Amino acid sequence: xxxxxxxxxxxxxxxxxxxxxxxxxxxxxxYVHCRNCPVxxxxxxxxxxxxxxxxxxxxxxxxxxxxxxxxxxxxxxxxVFRAGSEWLALPAHMIHEVVNMGxxxxxxxxxxxxxxxxxxxxxxxQICVSIGSVLGLEKLVKTExxxxxxxxxxxxxxxxxxxxxLVAFPVSEVKGIIRYTPEMLKDPPVTVSGSKxxxxxxxxxxxxxxxxxxKDKPLFKTLTKDFE
Amino acid sequence: MLLLxxxxxxxxxxxxxxxxxxxxxxxxxxxxxxxxGYVAGLMNYRGTGTPVIDLNQLMDSVPFExxxxxxxxxxxxxxxxxxxxxxxxxxxxxxxxxxxxxxxxPPAGVLMDKSLYDGEIxxxxxxxxxxxxxxxxxxxxxITLLFEDEE
Numbered sequence: 001x002x003x004x005x006x007x008x009x010x011x012x013x014x015x016x017x018x019x020x021x022x023x024x025x026x027x028x029x030x031y032v033h034c035r036n037c038p039v040x041x042x043x044x045x046x047x048x049x050x051x052x053x054x055x056x057x058x059x060x061x062x063x064x065x066x067x068x069x070x071x072x073x074x075x076x077x078x079x080v081f082r083a084g085s086e087w088l089a090l091p092a093h094m095i096h097e098v099v100n101m102g103x104x105x106x107x108x109x110x111x112x113x114x115x116x117x118x119x120x121x122x123x124x125x126q127i128c129v130s131i132g133s134v135l136g137l138e139k140l141v142k143t144e145x146x147x148x149x150x151x152x153x154x155x156x157x158x159x160x161x162x163x164x165x166l167v168a169f170p171v172s173e174v175k176g177i178i179r180y181t182p183e184m185l186k187d188p189p190v191t192v193s194g195s196k197x198x199x200x201x202x203x204x205x206x207x208x209x210x211x212x213x214x215k216d217k218p219l220f221k222t223l224t225k226d227f228e
Numbered sequence: 229m230l231l232l233x234x235x236x237x238x239x240x241x242x243x244x245x246x247x248x249x250x251x252x253x254x255x256x257x258x259x260x261x262x263x264x265g266y267v268a269g270l271m272n273y274r275g276t277g278t279p280v281i282d283l284n285q286l287m288d289s290v291p292f293e294x295x296x297x298x299x300x301x302x303x304x305x306x307x308x309x310x311x312x313x314x315x316x317x318x319x320x321x322x323x324x325x326x327x328x329x330x331x332x333x334p335p336a337g338v339l340m341d342k343s344l345y346d347g348e349i350x351x352x353x354x355x356x357x358x359x360x361x362x363x364x365x366x367x368x369x370x371i372t373l374l375f376e377d378e379e
Binding site for chain 2: 045048049050051052056057058060061064065066067068
């Protein structure tokens with residue numbers, strides 16, 4: 001079939017939605033827009049019955065001779081934050097909310113260092129725990145600096161949903177959500193030992209930072225075991 | 229069942245998409261000198277030499293349309309003792325798929341346009357659509373020979 005033989009009635013320009021005249025296609029009542037109309041799609045398909053352009057076949061011969069570039073699949077999302085000097089990550093699906101840092105109301109007779117106290121999240125009291133105490137992270141000692149009114153602390157409260165309970169913990173900084181594939185996850189170095197190694201499922205190397213992806217279930221089990 | 233609709237010369241055919249690996253545009257083929265006329269040649273499909281069957285030549289002894297809508301359907305072809313191998317089929321007007329309520333091939337091997345569309349869309353024609361059975365409609369013995377040279 002030749003291009004010259006093709007007779008295309010561009011009814012969408014004539015009486016369809018792109019019409020300039022007064023005549024209106026009666027099918028518009030049923031299909032509302034020409035793109036829903038079988039006449040439109042049939043004409044579109046007819047346009048493909050034209051001769052392919054020059055080089056079309058040789059170009060596709062080259063493309064098909066190479067392996068198909070597969071898009072990365074099995075992409076997972078992790079929520080990245082900083083606690084002290086360590087960059088850490090948790091599976092993004094468990095993050096309920098990130099709120100501005102507020103006062104942590106301590107409780108008398110605290111059973112452990114893990115439980116920091118209670119925080120006010122949208123008017124309800126939630127338990128606030130310390131991730132750093134479980135992982136054995138050192139607190140960065142704040143150096144005495146001159147008071148700078150323009151300084152905004154990057155500290156945030158992260159609220160996670162764990163076993164239908166909300167638990168909050170303070171972080172030094174929130175980076176955001178990153179996406180990774182399981183291949184990007186490296187084993188933690190053997191030099192990492194103790195509780196940090198127990199709760200780390202892998203290391204992600206991103207933008208020059210080593211981010212430890214935490215095992216959410218064992219970590220929060222430990223964090224919440226004292227007040228279940 | 230999702231069906232691919234295509235044409236071979238004047239007939240319309242439907243193929244179950246589960247048998248399809250990929251639909252690709254026409255490419256250049258390497259002729260096989262002693263092969264029957266309907267074997268258009270070999271194409272380099274993702275690094276493997278894949279036999280190309282010209283369905284127009286096979287069914288009606290006419291060449292395929294040189295058009296953008298003429299495409300190559302790469303199917304999983306069960307080769308005896310060798311498992312599924314990719315096989316390339318050239319068909320005209322490979323432009324449409326339909327979702328049907330069919331769960332198995334129609335008894336007579338023929339579908340009516342009406343039964344395809346389930347009454348949701350008015351069929352364009354009242355033509356019959358032939359069920360394309362890659363096992364029955366392709367000459368199995370000769371195609372098996374095309375895969376013979378492979379180790």
